[in-house]
Amino acid sequence: MPLSKIKVIAFDADDTLWVNxxxxxxxxxxxxxxxxxxxxxxxxxxxxxxxxxxxxxxxxxxxxxxxxxxxxxxxxxxxxxxxxxxxxxxxxxxxxxxQEPIELIDGIDDTLKELSKRYRLVMATKGDLLDQERKLINSGLEKYFHHIEIVSDKTEKQYSKLVKHLDIAKEEFLMVGNSLKSDVIPVLNIGAYAFHIPFHTTWAHEVVNGEITHPNFRSFTKASELLEVL
CATH class of the missing domain: 1.10.150.240 (Putative phosphatase; domain 2)
Structure with missing residues (x-):
């Protein structure tokens, strides 16, 4: 897996950056x-x-x-x-x-701090614009991100548009998130990279059955493990 090609790393928000x-x-x-x-x-x-x-x-x-x-x-x-x-x-x-207080995922602040020194970081999430913007500001993580993308849903089309907007090739894009359905499968389908960090609770709508085997895919147990390969 030629991870050296990656220039931009996008992070999901809910249950990847903070508890939701x-x-x-x-x-x-x-x-x-x-x-x-x-x-x-x-x-x-x-x-x-x-x-x-x-x-x-x-x-x-x-x-x-x-x-x-x-x-x-x-x-x-x-x-x-x-x-x-x-x-x-x-x-x-x-x-x-x-109005719930923001609870950061363990190790995410230090991980973003280190990765932001070597990559352009993007927050790519779906949901309500006002709510997600509020959570990002209150999280204290906004300073690490080069670009914020909040969409109604995460699809192959949306990811392709994001990659084009960032002016990079698909193989230079990596998505990190807790949802196989939203953060991994559509990203792999467009030819980019996707890393999965599961959260202990998954909404039934986001559950994907079966194992993912793809050369551009990896799974981790916590955010800090990203620093071992990136």
């Missing part, structure tokens, strides 16, 4: 607790996921779309009989999620 998924999992648990009088928790959680998937093409990713899905799922679960107090609690939960 556990916030959603906690909110799902609290949602199921609130609706426990109407439906068993496991069924409520499945219905919520189904609503999220139906809304994804309309709302996109992020906490705001998730909050709307919480309200819609609650209406379905309660057959429209929930009181306004429950709606207010769900709205309050969404606002609370948006």
């Amino acid at each position: 998924e556990t916030i959603f999992r906690k909110a799902e648990e609290e949602f199921c607790d609130l609706l426990d009088d109407y439906m068993p928790k496991e069924e409520a959680n499945k219905l919520l996921f189904d609503v999220e998937m139906q809304n994804l093409p309309i709302y996109g990713y992020g906490i705001k779309p998730f909050t709307l899905s919480l309200i819609e799922a609650a209406i379905k679960i309660s057959n429209g009989n929930m009181n306004i107090d429950l709606v207010q609690k769900l709205i309050a939960k969404g606002k609370q999620m948006l």
